[in-house]
Structure formats: structure tokens, C-alpha cells
Amino acid sequence: MFERTVVGNQPKISEIPGRANLRNARNRFDSGKIDAAALEECVQATIRDTVADQIDAGMARVTDGRIRWDDPVSPFASAHDGFAVGGLIRFFDNNVYYRRPSIVGPVRYVRSAVVDDFRLLRAMTDRPILASVCGPFSLAKFCVDDNYKDAQTLYHECARLVRAEIEALAHAGADWVQIDEPWLGFCPGEIGPATEAIATAVRGIRIKTLVFVYFAPIGAIARQLWELPVDMIGADCVTEPGNFKVLLDGPAAKARAFGLVDARNTRLESVGGLAKQLNSIVKRGGEGWPECWLTPSAALEFLPHRNAVAKMKLLSQAVAQMADVPVTAI
Amino acid sequence: MLETTSVGSFPKPAYLTKARNAFSRGEMTADELGALERRATEEWIRCQEDIGIDILVHGEMERGDMTTYFAEQLIGYGISGLVRSYGNRYYRKPIIEGVLERSKPMAVEAYQFAQSLTRLPVKGMLTGPYTMCDWSFDEHYGSRHDAVMALAEIIRDEARDLERAGARFIQIDEPAISTRPAEINLAIEAMGVVTEGLKAMTISHICYGDFKTIYPHVLKLPVDQLDLEFANSHFANLEIFRSPKFTKKVAVGVIDVHSHILETKNQIKEGIRRALTVFEPEQVMIDPDCGLKTRTVEEATDKLKVMVDAVGEIKQEMGWT
Numbered sequence: 001m002f003e004r005t006v007v008g009n010q011p012k013i014s015e016i017p018g019r020a021n022l023r024n025a026r027n028r029f030d031s032g033k034i035d036a037a038a039l040e041e042c043v044q045a046t047i048r049d050t051v052a053d054q055i056d057a058g059m060a061r062v063t064d065g066r067i068r069w070d071d072p073v074s075p076f077a078s079a080h081d082g083f084a085v086g087g088l089i090r091f092f093d094n095n096v097y098y099r100r101p102s103i104v105g106p107v108r109y110v111r112s113a114v115v116d117d118f119r120l121l122r123a124m125t126d127r128p129i130l131a132s133v134c135g136p137f138s139l140a141k142f143c144v145d146d147n148y149k150d151a152q153t154l155y156h157e158c159a160r161l162v163r164a165e166i167e168a169l170a171h172a173g174a175d176w177v178q179i180d181e182p183w184l185g186f187c188p189g190e191i192g193p194a195t196e197a198i199a200t201a202v203r204g205i206r207i208k209t210l211v212f213v214y215f216a217p218i219g220a221i222a223r224q225l226w227e228l229p230v231d232m233i234g235a236d237c238v239t240e241p242g243n244f245k246v247l248l249d250g251p252a253a254k255a256r257a258f259g260l261v262d263a264r265n266t267r268l269e270s271v272g273g274l275a276k277q278l279n280s281i282v283k284r285g286g287e288g289w290p291e292c293w294l295t296p297s298a299a300l301e302f303l304p305h306r307n308a309v310a311k312m313k314l315l316s317q318a319v320a321q322m323a324d325v326p327v328t329a330i
Numbered sequence: 331m332l333e334t335t336s337v338g339s340f341p342k343p344a345y346l347t348k349a350r351n352a353f354s355r356g357e358m359t360a361d362e363l364g365a366l367e368r369r370a371t372e373e374w375i376r377c378q379e380d381i382g383i384d385i386l387v388h389g390e391m392e393r394g395d396m397t398t399y400f401a402e403q404l405i406g407y408g409i410s411g412l413v414r415s416y417g418n419r420y421y422r423k424p425i426i427e428g429v430l431e432r433s434k435p436m437a438v439e440a441y442q443f444a445q446s447l448t449r450l451p452v453k454g455m456l457t458g459p460y461t462m463c464d465w466s467f468d469e470h471y472g473s474r475h476d477a478v479m480a481l482a483e484i485i486r487d488e489a490r491d492l493e494r495a496g497a498r499f500i501q502i503d504e505p506a507i508s509t510r511p512a513e514i515n516l517a518i519e520a521m522g523v524v525t526e527g528l529k530a531m532t533i534s535h536i537c538y539g540d541f542k543t544i545y546p547h548v549l550k551l552p553v554d555q556l557d558l559e560f561a562n563s564h565f566a567n568l569e570i571f572r573s574p575k576f577t578k579k580v581a582v583g584v585i586d587v588h589s590h591i592l593e594t595k596n597q598i599k600e601g602i603r604r605a606l607t608v609f610e611p612e613q614v615m616i617d618p619d620c621g622l623k624t625r626t627v628e629e630a631t632d633k634l635k636v637m638v639d640a641v642g643e644i645k646q647e648m649g650w651t
């Protein structure tokens with residue numbers, strides 16, 4: 001119980017001397033000072049560093065830190081047909097920007113955007129791995145649709161594409177995949193078509209699936225989330241503290257991931273406070289759920305490297321200390 | 331009408347980037363660095379004069395990031411590690427660690443120096459309180475309202491100092507204002523504190539957000555001009571401002587600052603013509619979408635040149651010269 005993992009981009013650079021410096025490498029590649037092979041070497045060294053950080057901080061299940069991703073949508077928009085690069089726009093309410101893709105033709109799966117990095121990670125570590133994809137609803141919402149002009153068709157085509165990505169991961173031996181769905185919480189009015197798209201992407205697939213929602217409340221969409229044919233529901237319980245109770249109240253047959261430490265502020269939560277939350281999970285029968293994971297509230301790349309590491313360690317410290325805190329009812 | 335200007339930052343020449351690195355390693359004194367900053371500022375003032383820009387900026391040679399620059403000089407702020415903002419670009423995101431206070435004027439010296447070099451007006455440049463807060467980590471206030479209003483008093487003092495130093499144009503940038511539409515009233519309240527009683531023309535630059543979510547509410551922001559980005563969206567977001575009618579002055583961004591590609595004169599002219607179907611000519615200034623600091627010196631100069639050429643031709647065609 002209380003397996004720890006991370007749920008998004010990890011910081012790509014650190015201030016630890018001697019580590020790979022992906023920022024420099026990307027700059028040098030852009031100005032023609034190093035070739036693609038040298039850049040790739042730096043990317044892989046950075047992935048090794050981020051895995052080492054996760055293991056060191058007590059993460060049981062590791063990720064590649066999405067080191068190759070700048071945002072959840074561009075890896076898929078650039079790997080597959082039907083997308084064009086668009087203008088710069090803010091990533092939700094963060095001082096982070098991405099190029100919003102346009103859908104300019106039929107969305108068609110070409111070649112997995114994520115399997116190569118899954119294989120790379122598999123070769124680097126024996127730890128369990130959490131792979132990830134952009135969820136079909138969010139993939140559609142991240143883009144401007146200049147092609148289908150019909151939301152239902154767009155969601156369905158995005159769902160087919162994401163399904164092919166998940167199948168590719170399953171084929172490569174992945175056992176768990178995170179499906180990023182930040183837009184779900186922002187569009188409660190569309191929860192019907194959204195969950196239909198997710199179901200299309202995962203139904204019958206032989207790999208365990210986590211739908212993770214961040215930055216928004218899930219109370220209004222809880223029933224539909226729990227009915228999804230996925231194994232686990234995860235949510236940011238910091239931006240929306242009410243999500244903690246929504247996760248507690250779910251059906252016993254579903255696994256959950258609690259996003260407990262703030263991935264967007266450097267201030268460290270108290271270990272005691274976190275341990276209390278863990279105790280309330282136990283009190284609510286958490287040991288009877290198929291799985292109960294602890295994660296940051298969102299991608300730790302919103303923090304500088306050293307703060308991101310401290311947040312991961314905090315989760316492990318809370319688990320270590322929870323036995324010392326009296327179990328209280330919520 | 332159709333005066334030309336710039337949003338704020340210009341690229342730093344290679345010698346200055348090198349010097350800043352040397353300074354951060356302790357291999358150069360603040361005086362030596364300051365001399366090079368002044369040299370680069372003078373080069374940009376001459377460059378803008380040569381190109382024929384009407385309202386100048388000092389180019390922000392002394393600033394790295396627009397939030398961090400002020401945070402580093404304020405009491406109560408700590409500077410944290412690097413976080414990524416876009417692509418391969420990073421900034422040191424400051425941390426509010428205690429009660430915020432100003433110990434000395436932060437923007438006046440650079441303004442005064444730049445203004446002393448030219449007879450053309452130079453804008454005084456500040457970062458707005460809402461953006462300062464939004465682009466910081468807060469470990470102290472715990473309330474966004476309290477943090478923003480504390481910053482508003484500090485930025486107000488800066489704005490008054492700039493006006494006393496002679497600035498006729500004071501720009502208080504709020505690029506973050508569209509981040510949380512529900513907080514627009516907080517941003518408006520804070521800007522009210524900053525601009526109250528100023529005689530100078532006040533400007534606020536806003537970029538890369540979803541304007542639809544804050545329009546027309548943003549017209550209540552107590553500044554004279556909004557400086558907005560349009561080239562980034564190929565002018566599609568112009569439609570937002572068609573109705574209800576835009577009631578302030580506007581600086582229309584016609585240069586994509588995140589592209590190496592040099593706009594053609596005709597592209598820019600077409601953009602200006604489209605803007606003039608939404609705004610009255612008397613309302614409009616023309617500038618790039620955002621600060622040009624991520625371009626090379628050559629790219630930035632070329633982009634400004636073609637912009638000024640395009641404006642000149644439009645004015646001639648309209649008989650406004």
C-alpha cells in the first residue's frame with residue numbers, strides 16, 4: 001500500500017555539478033554546435049538521472065520523467081498525421097507556454113510517440129514503470145480543430161489514436177499507463193462524450209490504466225469517472241482539496257492515486273499533516289482497494305530540481321511517519 | 331497615429347551575455363558589468379533612432395527575467411532554482427519568503443540613462459503586481475490577494491519615481507492577467523493602486539493568454555493603453571475586440587517574436603489593415619507581439635525595420651503623413 005510514483009514531466013535540468021545539462025545540449029544542437037547523436041546522448045543521460053532521483057526518493061514505480069516532452073500534447077501532435085504547429089498559448093494557469101496544435105486533416109496513427117522511451121527505460125531499470133499518454137479528450141481539447149468541425153468525431157478519432165498508442169505500449173511489455181486528462185475537470189458539461197472517448201481508448205486493453213486529472217475539481221464528474229473501464233482514478237488533491245474526499249468516497253473495487261504534495265509551490269507540506277491524510281485513507285478502508293498510490297499533485301517540472309526532489313521525499317517521509325500519528329476520523 | 335514602439339526587451343549582444351556569465355561567476359565587478367549594460371543600451375537607443383521608431387524602450391539590458399529582476403532587489407524575496415517556461419527557456423522563479431518591501435528604486439536609473447541619450451520619449455518599464463505574484467512561488471502570504479496588494483504598493487512607488495524622473499510613458503506589464511479570469515478584479519484593483527494619480531500615459535502589455543475569457547472586462551484595467559499580441563495568432567484574436575467596442579488606446583503586435591522567420595512588409599501591412607477594421611486609427615500604435623529578447627540582435631533589428639517600413643507605407647497610402 002501507498003506505493004509512490006510521479007505523474008508528469010520531471011525537471012529536465014538540475015544544479016547538481018557533473019550532471020547532464022539538457023538545456024545546454026538543446027541550445028548547442030539548435031546552433032549547430034553538436035549533432036543529433038550528441039543531443040540524444042544527453043537526453044538519455046538526463047533520463048538516467050531522473051530515474052536515479054526517483055529511486056533515491058523512494059518512488060516504487062518510476063517514469064522516464066517525460067524528459068522528451070515539453071507538454072502533454074506536442075509529442076503526439078508531432079508523431080502522427082493530421083496535426084500542424086500553432087501559436088503559443090499558456091498551459092492552464094501556469095507561467096508555462098506551449099504551441100497549440102491545429103488539426104488540419106484526418107488524425108491518423110503513424111508511429112508510437114512513447115514506445116521507444118518505454119523500451120529505453122525498461123533497459124535502464126528493473127523497477128516497475130509507469131508509462132504515459134495524453135488522454136483522448138485532452139488531446140482533442142489541447143488542439144484547435146480546423147478539420148472535423150464536429151466534437152464527437154474529433155473525440156472518437158483522438159480516442160482511436162490514443163488506443164493505438166496504448167496498444168503499442170502493451171505490446172512492448174508495459175503493465176501500467178497513465179492517461180493524462182487535465183481537461184476533464186474543466187469541462188464537466190462534456191463528461192459524457194469525454195468518458196466515451198476514454199472508454200474507446202482503453203476497453204479490452206491488456207494493460208492497467210490510470211486516468212489522472214489535475215488542476216480542476218472532479219466532484220461534479222465523480223460518478224462518470226468511477227464508471228470508466230479503467231483500473232485507477234487519480235487526482236490533484238492540492239489545487240482542489242475537495243478531490244481528496246472524492247477519491248476516498250469511490251467504490252472499493254477501484255484503485256486510486258492521491259496527488260498530495262503541491263507540485264506548483266516550493267513550500268513544503270508538513271510531514272505530520274500528510275501522515276494524517278494517509279491515516280484517513282487507511283481508516284476509510286484503503287487497504288482493501290486494489291491499489292492506493294501517492295503522487296505529487298501534477299508534474300514536478302513546475303518546480304526547480306531540488307524542490308522537486310524534496311517533494312518526492314516528502315511522500316516517502318509521510319508514509320514512514322504515518323504510524324506515529326493517531327488515526328482520526330475525517 | 332500609428333506611432334511605432336516596442337514592448338520592452340531586446341536581445342543582449344554577445345559581449346553582454348558573456349559579461350553577465352562572468353559576473354555571476356564572480357569574475358567581473360558590478361561596475362564593469364554596468365558599463366557594458368550602458369554600452370548595450372546606447373547601441374539599442376541608436377538602433378531604434380536609426381530605424382525611425384517613435385517611442386523608444388531602453389531594451390532591458392540589465393534584466394534577465396522581468397519578475398526575477400525586481401524580486402532580486404526586494405526585501406522578502408528569495409531566488410530559487412531554474413524552472414522551464416517554454417521550449418528550452420528557463421527562469422529563476424522567485425520565492426516570496428516574508429513581508430515584501432522596497433529598499434530602493436529599481437527601474438529609475440536605467441530609464442534616466444536611456445532618456446539622457448535621446449530626444450525621443452523612452453518608456454519607463456515595470457512588471458505589474460498581479461504578474462509579479464503569479465510568476466513567484468509564495469511561501470509567506472498564503473493569500474493571492476494579500477501578495478498582489480503588497481506588490482501593488484511597491485510597484486506604485488516605482489511608477490511615481492519614474493514619473494518624477496520625467497517618464498511620459500509608463501508601462502506596467504501584466505502578461506499574466508488572463509491566467510485566471512476569476513481574478514481579473516484583483517488585477518484591476520492592484521493596477522488601480524499603481525496608476526492612481528499618474529499624469530504619464532500608462533500602458534499594460536498582455537500576451538499569450540485567452541483574451542476571450544477576460545474581454546471586455548479587461549477594459550476596466552486602469553491604464554490608457556493595452557499592448558497586445560496579434561501576429562502569434564495570425565490576427566485571428568482581433569475578432570474578440572470587434573464587439574463590444576474597444577475603448578482604450580491599443581498597441582497592436584504585428585511581429586511574431588518567437589519565430590526566426592522575418593515577416594514580409596506585405597504580411598505586416600495586411601495585419602495593420604485588418605487591425606484598422608477593428609480599431610480607429612487614432613487608437614492605434616504598432617509594435618512587436620512581445621519582448622524581442624529571444625531573437626538574435628540581427629533578427630530583432632530586421633524585424634523592427636520591416637515593421638517601421640510597413641507602417642510608413644500604410645500611412646502614405648492612407649494620406650496620414
Ligand SMILES: [Zn+2]
Binds near residue numbers: 537
Ligand atoms: Zn509578452
